[in-house]
Amino acid sequence: MTYRIIRTLIAIMAFVPVASFDMMQPQSVALGGETYVYICTGPKSERYHKTSECRGLERCSKDVKKVTLAHAEDMGRTPCKICYK
Ligand SMILES: [Zn+2]
Numbered sequence: 001m002t003y004r005i006i007r008t009l010i011a012i013m014a015f016v017p018v019a020s021f022d023m024m025q026p027q028s029v030a031l032g033g034e035t036y037v038y039i040c041t042g043p044k045s046e047r048y049h050k051t052s053e054c055r056g057l058e059r060c061s062k063d064v065k066k067v068t069l070a071h072a073e074d075m076g077r078t079p080c081k082i083c084y085k
Contacts (some may be wrong), residue, residue: 035069039077048072050083 037048040060048069049057057064 036066037069037072037077039065039067039072039075041065046077047080048077049080054080054083056080056082 037050038052038054038057039045039048040057040062041064042060042062045060045062047056048067052064052066
């Protein structure tokens, strides 16, 4: 029983460094804890990006838009291979 709790704690702790790092970048996380990603609105774009500085967005022929991660996934976007390694 204790073992399960420890495993759960380890699983949670694995996400903490990422979460606290995001907290230092207010523009990427809203107050509700919503994660924002960047997408290119061009017709050929299928990815979403962690940062607006990503190399993958430089090739974008249209506008770069900031949307929630949930919204990007709803649109069928997949994580960019450059910024989500
Ligand atoms: Zn990217």
